Amino acid sequence: MSEAVSRRRALGLLGAVGAGCAAACVPAPPPGTQPRKAPAPAPAAATRADVGARVDALLERLTLEEKTVLLHGAPDPAPLGQAGYVPGIPRLGIPALRLADGPAGVRVAKPATALPAPVLLASAFDPALAREYGRVIGREGRALGQDVLLSPMVNLIRTPYAGRNFETFSEDPKLTADLVAEVVRGIQDEGLIATVKHFALNNQEKGRDTVDVIAAEQTLHETELRGFEAAVAAGAGAVMGAYNKVNGVYACENKPLLDELLRGRWGFDGWVMSDWDAAHSTVASIGAGLDMEMPGGTHYGAPLREAVRGGSVHESAVDLAVRRILVTMDRFGLLAERPAARPARDPAAGAATARRVAVAGAVLLRNERATLPLTGAAARSVAVIGPTGRTPFVSGGGSAHVVPDAAATPLAAIRRRAGAVSTVSYALGEDLYGRPLPGNLLSPAAALDDRAVDAGRTWTHEGTFRLAADDEWTLLVHYTGKRPAVRLDGEELFPVRQGVAEHFAGGLLGSAPDGLTVRRRTLALKAGEHRLAVTAEGGPRGQRLRLRHTTRATRAADLAEAVKAAKEARSVVLFAYEDATEGSDRTSLGLPGGQAALIEAVAAANPRTTVVLNTSSSTTMPWLRRTGAVLQMYYPGQEGADATADLLFGDVDPGGRRVRCV
Secondary structure, eight states: OOHHHHHHHHHTOOOOOOTTOEEEEOOOOOTTOOOOOOOOOOOOOOOHHHHHHHHHHHHHHOOHHHHHHTTBOOOOSSOOSOSEEEOOBGGGTBOOEEEEEOBTBOBSSSOOOOOOOHHHHHHTOOHHHHHHHHHHHHHHHHHTTOSEEEOOBOOOOOOTTOTTGGGSOOSOHHHHHHHHHHHHHHHHHTTOEEEEEEETTOOOSTTTTTOEEOOOHHHHHHTHHHHHHHHHHTTOSEEEEOSSEETTEEGGGOHIIIIIIIIIITOOOSEEEEOTTOOOOSHHHHHHTOOBBSSSOTTTSHHHHHHHHHTSSOHHHHHHHHHHHHHHHHHTTTTSSSOOOOOOOOHHHHHHHHHHHHHHHOEEEEEOTTOOSOOTHHHHEEEEESHHHHSOOOOOSGGGOOOOSOOOOHHHHHHHHHOTTSEEEEEOSSOSSOEEOOTTSSBSOOOOSSEEEOTTOEEEEEEEEEESSOEEEEEEEEESSSOOEEEETTEESSOOOTTOOTTOSOTTTTBOTTSOEEEEEEEEEOSEEEEEEEEEEOTTTOEEEEEEEEOHHHHHHHHHHHHHHHHHSSEEEEEEEOOOOTTOOOSOSSOSTTHHHHHHHHHHHOSOEEEEEEOSSOOOOTTGGGOSEEEEOOSOOTTHHHHHHHHHTTSSOOOSOEEEOO
16 A cells, blocks of 8 residues: 555545545645634533433323323424424423434425535534534524434445445544534534434445444444444434444344443433334334334334333333433423524525535645636636536435525536636536427327426326437436326336335436426337326326436537537536435446546547536546546535635635545
């Protein structure tokens, strides 16, 4: 191993790097960093004796039915779009709890600050910035009516293929521990309960419900567990058990993990909840130390009451679980006679932090031939290329997807920064959303580019079309509500995966610019006749849908347009993306679609090409040597466009750890 590579591994260096990348330097913090405000005061602390007495009094008055109500989720009578809800006991003044996802912002039905992905934050190597990051989420969570945040995600990046790498921090245990502790403190500075997840070894999405991760004790403590231990030491109020098994036992009923380690050795005094539908038992789970089942009461509702009455679970175990929840609620002032007022959102402060983090974590992977910064003649003629140049890539999908107040496009930000004296052109390069199907394609004909289906109605159309020659098509369906059924030659193109929610769609590819959900499928079609059938259900609110496509011819036209724009410009900024999400792992480390070919062709036409990467984790770069510069922006949040423009034009330096790629 080279000395440089050894140093990189020792630092836990992050970056979407190609083969042969090694650490080069540790940059100073970005210039112009604003002084950080002092943390908000934590909830008023009561003595342990006072808390114990209050909780004891409540436990004495709770019925068994009421106790179990506090141990599992239920439907929210006034939902705010959050992930979970636990009913309170109004007669005893125990309030309900609302639980929201939040690795990179609070995911509810209202707009929230969309922060850069945690993996980008980690690239800044800045614990103080991590504290500030947590405080933004903590304040917003409280302001948006939430009590518990299902964040941060602590699992190490153990494979670059893992679908949720962007939601977590690093492959390095020490760096992860340092940052997680500060994010937890920041969230809880603002009075929101942080839930560290997924305890433990939830490092992949494929088979996450069944995979059994085998690890020796020393290995566990030196790697995966360090971040969780740091979060507990920082005072995290809750821990979420993982889906997977650990050494043969499901994590949510794993006594060595939950009881002996988490509580016994680390002294954790908060409560443990299951990941959504990750509980597998009643007796084993509560005996191991799982306090709360989410999102419902499959095992902790009636079955738990029956187990107590039948003698297989002692009621003292139920009391202990309830006690842990109530003690934590009291610690955060939720049981107070007059709970603290919720703060107002501060979108401007959130946006400022989002932009600061995006700059601090950006990694300049390559810069040859003085490609960057864009100054002088290089800044007066710029071609912006790529679909994410015109559609902002804000966040990944699944639990991390946040709808921001606003997000500028990189094209607009670059034009604004370049000014009136510069020419900034644009070429698509790759079509993410497809062209309308020709009006006369199907027989019988049907309007498929903007179809409305009334509430309670079902619309079906079936027709045939003929291809004169073999072709490769990408068929795309854009829709609201329930996913339409689209069948080509009898095959369902977009099957609904059992148990996988629609929000497990990526930040860019998951929705079109007007908000419709998007699914795509690429197929090799033979010459001759094909049959296409579409069925859409209006549901309770009605539905809109579009069916679109791309072909070899449309892709060739897009590529030619991009090459022409590159030749005519002095500088090129090419935005490349990779859309990751909870629910599935990556199948390749290369850029999806035709992006590698696009970069090769554009860089061949103009060697002053800067590639801006919006990717989730490590990415192969066979095109690297052709480019002038490569800037890794990961998933940069709502301020990513302006942060990228700042970096391209040299207004600020990229703060992430710099690497030399060969």
